[in-house]
Amino acid sequence: MPSKNNTPPKKSWQARIGAAQDALAVQFVESLSFDHRLAKHDILGSIAHATMLHSVGLLTATDLSEIKRGLNSILADIQTKKFHFDISQEDIHMAIEAALIKLVGEPGRKLHTARSRNDQVALDIRLWCREAISLLTNKISDLQRTFIKMATEQGHHPMPSFTHLQRAQPIVAGHEMLAWCEMLQRDKDRLADCSKRVNISPLGAGAVGGSTLPIDRAKSAAFLNMPEITHNSLDSISDRDFLCELAFDLSMIAMHLSRWAEQWILYVTTEFGFMRIADAFTTGSSMMPQKRNPDMLELIRGKTGGVYGQLLALLTMMKAQPLAYNRDMQEDKRSIFFAYDTVDACLTMAAAIVLNTTLLPDRIADRLDEGFADATVMAEYLVRKGIPFRTAHHIVGSLVADCEKKSFAHLGDLDLTSMQEKSPLIDENIYRILGANKAIQNYKSHGAGGLPQLKTQLKRWHKLLTSTT
Ligand code: ARG
Numbered sequence: 254m255p256s257k258n259n260t261p262p263k264k265s266w267q268a269r270i271g272a273a274q275d276a277l278a279v280q281f282v283e284s285l286s287f288d289h290r291l292a293k294h295d296i297l298g299s300i301a302h303a304t305m306l307h308s309v310g311l312l313t314a315t316d317l318s319e320i321k322r323g324l325n326s327i328l329a330d331i332q333t334k335k336f337h338f339d340i341s342q343e344d345i346h347m348a349i350e351a352a353l354i355k356l357v358g359e360p361g362r363k364l365h366t367a368r369s370r371n372d373q374v375a376l377d378i379r380l381w382c383r384e385a386i387s388l389l390t391n392k393i394s395d396l397q398r399t400f401i402k403m404a405t406e407q408g409h410h411p412m413p414s415f416t417h418l419q420r421a422q423p424i425v426a427g428h429e430m431l432a433w434c435e436m437l438q439r440d441k442d443r444l445a446d447c448s449k450r451v452n453i454s455p456l457g458a459g460a461v462g463g464s465t466l467p468i469d470r471a472k473s474a475a476f477l478n479m480p481e482i483t484h485n486s487l488d489s490i491s492d493r494d495f496l497c498e499l500a501f502d503l504s505m506i507a508m509h510l511s512r513w514a515e516q517w518i519l520y521v522t523t524e525f526g527f528m529r530i531a532d533a534f535t536t537g538s539s540m541m542p543q544k545r546n547p548d549m550l551e552l553i554r555g556k557t558g559g560v561y562g563q564l565l566a567l568l569t570m571m572k573a574q575p576l577a578y579n580r581d582m583q584e585d586k587r588s589i590f591f592a593y594d595t596v597d598a599c600l601t602m603a604a605a606i607v608l609n610t611t612l613l614p615d616r617i618a619d620r621l622d623e624g625f626a627d628a629t630v631m632a633e634y635l636v637r638k639g640i641p642f643r644t645a646h647h648i649v650g651s652l653v654a655d656c657e658k659k660s661f662a663h664l665g666d667l668d669l670t671s672m673q674e675k676s677p678l679i680d681e682n683i684y685r686i687l688g689a690n691k692a693i694q695n696y697k698s699h700g701a702g703g704l705p706q707l708k709t710q711l712k713r714w715h716k717l718l719t720s721t722t
Contacts, residue, residue, distance in 0.1 A: 265347065265365075274341075283340040284583050290590060291345050292331045294380035296324045297477065298373060299349070299364060302456060305473035306366055311466060316360040323357040324349070344583075346370045346377075367468045369460035371490040371578040378586065380477070382451045382499055385593050386444045392600040393441050393506070394718060397434045399607035401714050404430040408707055410614040411689045412527065413626050420624030423689030424702030426612055429516075431710050436509040438717075443505060447498045454479040458489035461577045491577035493567070496585050500564040503592045507560040510599050514550040517610070521547050526616040531609035549606055553599045563592035621689045622663050625653050630692045631664055631683065638678040648675045663688070 264270075274282075300321055307317040327349055330336040342348040347370070354361035408427020413420045454474035457464065463486040474482045483489040520527035530547060538544035566588045570581055628649050635645035652664060652675055661667060665687040672679045686695060696703025700710075 279341050282343060284344045285338055285340050285342060285348055288345045288586050289338060291377040291381055294377045295345050295349055296328045298376045299324055301473040301476040302368055303364055304476055305469055308472055309467055309469050311366055312363055316363055319357040319360040320364055323353045323361060327352050346373050367459060367464035367466045371460050372455050372458040375455040375490050379451050382495060386448045390441050390444055393437050396600055396604045397437050398718060399604045400430045400434050403607055405711060407612045409704060410612055411621060411693045412617050414702060420626045422629055423626045423692040425693050425704055425707050427707045428702040433513050434714060440506045443502045447502055451495045452479050453481045453483055455483045455489035458486035461490060462486055487577045493571055493582060493585055496589050497567050500567050500589060500592050503596045504561050504564045506596050507557040510603055511554045511557040514554040518547050518550050526613060528610050528612050530606060534606050534609050549602055553603060556595050556599055560592045560595050563588040625664060626689060627664060627687050627692050628653055630686055634683060634686055635676060651675060
């Protein structure tokens with residue numbers, strides 16, 4: 254309701270509620286302190302809405318141009334930090350609308366036609382998620398490129414692989430670097446899938462039941478580059494599934510980064526000594542002068558819990574909420590912003606660490622052939638001679654036991670006669686295939702950890718990351 258001097262009342266609903274809100278309530282209910290991050294999306298959504306209202310004859314051309322002028326100038330003020338945020342406006346939607354009315358007068362009072370903050374916030378958070386997904390996807394690609402660079406430059410060196418953290422089969426180092434790329438690729442796929450459910454317009458669902466005015470919801474959606482509109486106004490304003498999905502996708506990314514961080518924390522220990530992180534990405538100790546701690550990796554690992562926490566917060570916030578909009582949902586933004594900011598920072602830091610880490614191939618080589626990692630190679634040699642795998646496994650197992658009895662560190666330390674006692678089919682060619690350096694050249698299966706497969710994988714990654722993000 255317009256006030257006499259044409260200045261808008263403090264809040265759009267003040268005509269109904271009457272008494273000024275308690276200061277404590279003002280503080281408690283506001284979301285402006287965090288949802289100001291939606292300003293850009295809110296303004297874009299409003300311009301789309303106004304454009305649609307004009308196209309169906311609910312706004313004049315002058316109304317529309319005044320609204321656009323006002324909104325663009327508000328956006329400029331927000332971006333240059335000239336905008337005064339007043340938490341008594343509650344949220345970004347009311348703050349912008351009030352500023353618009355102040356700036357352009359009567360046309361501003363028409364913007365909220367056939368719209369409610371309920372569909373407005375549902376739209377804004379979807380637009381925010383859409384942008385977040387695109388930024389995250391690029392960041393993940395950047396991180397993948399650092400692993401690919403490392404695999405291209407340092408990936409040919411042999412190293413052990415592990416299962417149960419015990420030495421398993423020899424591989425090339427690049428194979429491990431590209432394993433992280435595979436996980437990250439699935440993360441991008443998940444985000445792309447989530448974006449299908451994010452990029453749908455709820456605008457025009459109104460407060461809960463839609464509008465009696467002849468609005469064209471498809472038109473505002475098209476303006477926003479949203480290929481679909483929602484089909485049920487109740488669901489449109491109560492749906493936050495896509496936010497839970499995004500929080501899950503962020504949790505998966507965090508989990509993957511924590512696995513990588515843990516692996517490298519082990520690799521930079523004196524015990525492993527597989528790699529060295531540049532000084533600039535380590536920290537010292539206040540007491541122990543020799544320390545170079547991998548704190549950045551530990552923080553990436555440690556921050557994972559906080560991201561998972563937001564997923565749980567969102568799922569719990571949504572649990573048992575009756576249809577349709579409830580103020581509980583205002584909390585969704587805190588959670589998703591926190592989860593996004595955390596993962597975003599971790600992705601940036603991870604890329605910097607990978608770029609500043611060097612493999613220590615000599616250190617790896619020193620103990621590479623300990624642990625009988627070539628035992629499977631020998632068993633497969635026997636299979637090629639016609640011995641059933643289970644029997645071959647048994648023969649090689651007993652040869653490993655012989656080595657241990659004789660304090661030999663490698664299968665290749667056994668002489669041919671003692672090998673032939675276990676199987677007469679073994680000949681002197683066995684010495685040509687034993688040892689990690691030889692094993693990495695002999696892998697045959699697609700996706701294996703050998704040198705030829707590294708070349709194939711790198712080719713695929715170079716193609717994947719130049720053609721798409
Ligand atoms: N700040 C609110 C939120 O983020 C906007 C929607 C408020 N709607 C309402 N009917 N009170 O959820």
